[in-house]
Amino acid sequence: MWRRVARLSSLIRSSKASLSNQIQPANGLQILEAFSTEIQKSAKGRNHHRKKPPFITFVLGGPGSGKGTQCLKIVETFGFTHLSAGDLLRKEISSNSENGAMILETIREGNIVPSELTVKLIQREVESSENDKFLIDGFPRTEENRQTYERVVGAEPNIVLFFDCPEEEMVKRVLSRNQGRIDDNIDTVKKRLEVFNALNRPVINYYSGKGKLYKVFIQPTIQGSIVMIPAVGTEDEIFTRVRKIFTSLEVLSMLSPQFSIPIGVILFTLTNLLRR
Numbered sequence: 001m002w003r004r005v006a007r008l009s010s011l012i013r014s015s016k017a018s019l020s021n022q023i024q025p026a027n028g029l030q031i032l033e034a035f036s037t038e039i040q041k042s043a044k045g046r047n048h049h050r051k052k053p054p055f056i057t058f059v060l061g062g063p064g065s066g067k068g069t070q071c072l073k074i075v076e077t078f079g080f081t082h083l084s085a086g087d088l089l090r091k092e093i094s095s096n097s098e099n100g101a102m103i104l105e106t107i108r109e110g111n112i113v114p115s116e117l118t119v120k121l122i123q124r125e126v127e128s129s130e131n132d133k134f135l136i137d138g139f140p141r142t143e144e145n146r147q148t149y150e151r152v153v154g155a156e157p158n159i160v161l162f163f164d165c166p167e168e169e170m171v172k173r174v175l176s177r178n179q180g181r182i183d184d185n186i187d188t189v190k191k192r193l194e195v196f197n198a199l200n201r202p203v204i205n206y207y208s209g210k211g212k213l214y215k216v217f218i219q220p221t222i223q224g225s226i227v228m229i230p231a232v233g234t235e236d237e238i239f240t241r242v243r244k245i246f247t248s249l250e251v252l253s254m255l256s257p258q259f260s261i262p263i264g265v266i267l268f269t270l271t272n273l274l275r276r
């Protein structure tokens with residue numbers, strides 16, 4: 001890549017030198033120069049040291065299900081990088097990017113931003129990071145999002161974490177979040193729940209069918225002959241379940257690629273141990 005960039009720069013320099021004898025600096029040349037600068041900037045940001053594809057976790061769940069809250073705890077405990085698709089889009093709004101106004105309107109309405117744009121923002125963050133494990137929070141929202149990600153990035157996520165939370169609780173949490181989000185109002189929340197049920201559930205079902213889904217909920221308890229199904233749990237109670245999932249992944253070495261043991265070897269060893 002660097003060699004290609006250097007070659008492109010020297011090509012531009014030599015064509016500028018020959019052109020400057022004939023005409024005023026051409027617009028096309030300026031565009032090419034700007035293009036070259038962009039390539040150099042993006043090449044610098046790219047993570048060339050990464051030999052293996054990063055470990056990607058998609059974090060899904062309805063609005064207010066606790067994705068962001070649990071992601072912060074996973075970051076602290078397991079060293080992931082947290083990329084919230086919603087936060088990346090909100091950053092585009094606050095930085096007055098060319099798509100800012102369209103994104104603002106889409107979020108206000110509780111609709112979904114075009115896939116290419118969101119995938120580009122996520123991909124840029126992953127490629128410029130030194131880390132090799134990521135939580136992609138709140139993405140993909142639709143089957144079209146998912147297909148675009150898999151086509152552009154050329155890979156599926158390693159696992160998908162799904163926070164299953166009752167709607168009543170999600171609405172209560174969103175309406176008392178108090179972070180000044182334009183979509184934290186009853187009308188937009190209703191729309192977001194509709195969009196979640198209609199468009200996000202098929203994505204969850206898809207990954208469930210592929211055996212990649214880890215569902216997080218509070219285990220029912222049995223008291224006498226009554227099965228108690230708690231609506232929700234505290235942040236720490238939920239994290240106890242999340243922690244188990246990531247700890248078991250660590251045991252399987254999925255999160256420590258440098259020490260990774262092929263899954264076949266683990267199964268062979270376990271089978272032999274159990275036979276004894």
Ligand SMILES: Nc1ncnc2c1ncn2[C@@H]1O[C@H](COP(=O)(O)OP(=O)(O)OP(=O)(O)O)[C@@H](O)[C@H]1O
Nearest residue numbers: 062063064065066067068069173177233234235238
């Ligand atoms: N287990 C919990 N019990 C009670 N409140 C919680 C719990 N987890 C998170 N919250 C609170 O609920 C609100 C929503 O949580 P959070 O922002 O993590 O949800 P989210 O899934 O990221 O939502 P969104 O999709 O809207 O971004 C926050 O104010 C958070 O403090």
Ligand SMILES: O=c1ccn([C@@H]2O[C@H](COP(=O)(O)O)[C@@H](O)[C@H]2O)c(=O)[nH]1
Nearest residue numbers: 085086106107110111112113118138139
């Ligand atoms: O992949 C995505 C993620 C988010 N959006 C839009 O942003 C809001 C807020 O997202 P949160 O994950 O709740 O922060 C969401 O309702 C969508 O409007 C999106 O379009 N695509």
Ligand SMILES: [Mg+2]
Nearest residue numbers: 067068084086
């Ligand atoms: Mg969130």
